[in-house]
Amino acid sequence: MDVKALVPGIVPGRMDKALIEAGFADLHPPLDDHEALVAADRCYFCHDAPCATACPTTIDIPLFIRQIATGTPEAAARTILSQNILGGMCARVCPTETLCEEVCVREVAEGKPVEIGRLQRYATDTLMAADVHPFERDAPTGKRIAVVGAGPAGLACAHRLAMMGHDVVLMDARPKPGGLNEYGIAAYKSTENFAAREVEWLMQIGGIELQSGVALGRDVTLGSLQAEYDAVFLGLGLGGVNALGVEGDDKAGVGDAVSFIADLRQASDLAALPVGRDVVVIGGGMTAVDAALQSKLLGALNVTIVYRRSQERMAASPYEQELAQARGVRIICNASPVAVHGNGSVRELEFEFTADDLAPTGERFRLPADQVFRAIGQTLTGDGLPELEGRKIAVDGTGRTSVPGVWAGGDCASGGDDLTVTAVAEGRDAAEDIHASLMEQANG
């Protein structure tokens, strides 16, 4: 074992560089041509297929798989992308095991679904490798629309609007577009800079002006956007991270899982990224699993996810949990943090066992920790937003907010499952409604 593996504290190079790189290789390697034909042949071409119904973007899955089976993956890609312009990323990050593949009749029959996600990737990769953008813009409408946030919702909205002939200004506070696709997805799900390549490919539609480093509330306000544009779409995402709310939360070594994941994604050399020897991740969702598993892949010796309720209630899918556990991540359930111990830097984390209703049991235990990640949810930040519902922007079925002329979608908006694919659906549907609304005004 490399000596650095046992060094306490947060240090880089805990594992051999080659091992680290191998760990971060593509989680689901792409299908080759023959594998795709064989996988496609398993599709029964169901009538009114359950998989398509389960897809938040309602991709015609049997049709695209049949198009692959008959040697026309480009046509398959068009079928996918006409419903979901980020079909390439969704093929990589969708929890297919709880969406299309869960209801695949072959999953029901044999416990082995058609590999819809990988087939979708095969089709979209083929098209993108040919650098083909299969859509064209309609005649210009003369309308200008501001899309705030270049994450999945904003991108989907911008593309659909551009396609329908509108001019779009797409703003994002971060230096790069893509939102969570760029900064939030586990590195082994989006290899070879895919998020950035996909945005570049998407922008080929034309009519979308990207303004990076523009933040709502700092550089522009909702009022100024409303004055300048014919419509506004808010796809802000969730900028804030929930605090642990326990003593010692501010000690060195305690950080946000989302920042860690973003650092990982932006790192040019993973082996140079520091990681703790004893890593504890607090939370039960996809972010917790992503942070834990990637800590392990960087060489952390002990990685533990601690979740306050029972394992069945974890938001991370069973597949994701198993993935982490198979790589050596330990999952402790029914325990809430009560204190962070350490002299300046975190040294130990203290927990109390909690029932599913979060009632404390009085029994406590401690875990050694030199690095702690908070993954207990993100929150919407910002002032002067449309009315909220709970902690998110209230929207109706087509994304309309309380403010006329302002739509919202993605994680910042109420409803949805905080998935890339639902964000895409919301952005797309809002675009359709914005278009209908603007055209109605124009023809009014």
Added chain:
Amino acid sequence: MADLSSNFIGIKSPNPFWLASAPPTDKEYNVRRAYEAGWGGVVWKTLGEEGPPVVNVNGPRYGAIWGADRRLLGLNNIELITDRPLEVNLREMKSVKRDYPDRALVASIMVPCTEEAWKAILPLVEDTGADGVELNFGCPHGMSERGMGSAVGQVPEYIEMVTRWVKQYTRMPCIVKLTPNITDIRKPAMAAHAGGADAVSLINTINSITSVDLDLFAPEPTIDGKGAHGGYCGPAVKPIALNMVAEIARSPEMRGLPISGIGGVTTWKDAAEFMALGAGNVQVCTAAMTYGFKVVQEMISGLSQYLDEKEIALSDLIGRAVPNVSDWQHLNLNYISKARIDQDACISCGRCYAACEDTSHQAIDMSEDRVFTVKDDECVACNLCVNVCPIEGCITMERMEAGAIDPRTGRVVQAEPADWTTHPNNPMALKAAE
């Protein structure tokens, strides 16, 4: 283990699995290996007359169609008869037969349609110790352009004539191999029978173009931009072959004429089906060309197990299904069944619904929660749902009891069979005695 030993027109072999006359049986090397692998017999690749050897193309000889995982479903070829000198083949046959006396060795022959040609070659073949001859009247490509192969097989008079010559000039049993590229297989079979053939073997390959190269706009297999039709074989042709075998087996004029069944035999089950329809043995080619000689071992174990389970001898299997091969007009029109969907087995793919709703009788109902049920008042028992259902045994056809009322017609199901010959809608119906 059931006894699989076979006696086909006096030719004995340890099992009824022979390799058909084709590339696998072109030379001593292959045939020895085939016998070692367990093949009961071999029909040596077709011999031509003495003289300059036949010439083959030097581009692709085979074309194929595949399933998604490259499972070979059908193969076609444009290879001609043996392109090795006659004396070499004869020498090798003699050597092989000497070393494997318990195995069947039959010589396939194709020479021009003249008495002299047949008279000349038969003694040479006889001298090898071969157990019999098979007359290649089936090969549909190349040689047929020169008046041989299927060019003979398509003219019953020629078949009869040549068969007579063969029976006249050799004591060896004579099998006539038939081409399927005709309208009624019984006509050439009857000609062979009339000429004194000891048996017929069928089917030879079917005229075919396997595919078209959509860049070259040329048929496959393509030789320098052009293609010629080839002979189609393999699993895809089995249904055609089974029917032709059955047509001969149930023909009263040819009752008892031994048949060697050929056409897509890939497993023991295929072989059993051919034999149940009247074949005394089977000949195999494509399965061996796809998987190698070893496939015979599965055929032997499978057929043996089947016979043991059925507690019947091999001879009991032969022709056992022939009495049940009927004409449409004799099918029982009072046999009424309805599709039944086993809801526990159903995986709700909806293929039965799409097929029935779009292309059949609108007899399947689909509920909002994807439960599929048969509408008995519409179901004509066509079986399409059974055929398209991906789950074996999920949809079955259930016979209605006599006395029940068929909801589709409102009529009582009759216990007594009745067929078209007596049906009131048939203007030719046989009237009951008045």
